Amino acid sequence: MKIEVSATLGKGPSKKTAFDSALAEVDMHNYNLVEFSSVIPPNAEVEVVESVEKSFVTGSAVSVVLSVDYSTPKDDRSAYAELCWNQSRSGSGYFIESTDGESVSEEELDHIESNREQSFTSRPESVASVSGNTDEYNCSIVLGVYGRIDTEYNESPY
Secondary structure (H helix, E strand, O other): OEEEEEEEEEEEOOHHHHHHHHHHHOOOOOOEEEEOOOEEOOOOEEEEOOOOOOOOOOOOEEEEEEEEEEEOOOOOOOEEEEEEEEEOOOOOEEEEEEEOOOOOOHHHHHHHHHOOOOOOOOOOOEEEEEEEOOOOEEEEEEEEEEEEOOOOHHHOOO
């Protein structure tokens, strides 16, 4: 399984339009995103891409891990979203979502990894992040796209 990770920044006159603009930037705005927790299955390949290369039927349910943050025109900070991840030799692992410039502490990493059956030989080194601030609403998104979830609707010809 290939999980595509993409970072994007959208802007608009409201939070909702900024979110939609950010998704449109990476070609994910025509799907129903189903948010997963942060587990990476065995034999997975995580690849950072500029724009999501997977393509689905409009309206498809698509599984993702999301890191999302917003800023408003009145904020004196940027919207910031980040995903980092670590994988064991089998390819299984985890994502960590961060927003607003938060860093994951060593204690948090120790706790997360102690809850896993697999062993990790290093700390997360792979990171995708995006930030921005304009005179409009801003939405920073980093998403890991797993794939389509099979539903009755996905089989529809519409």
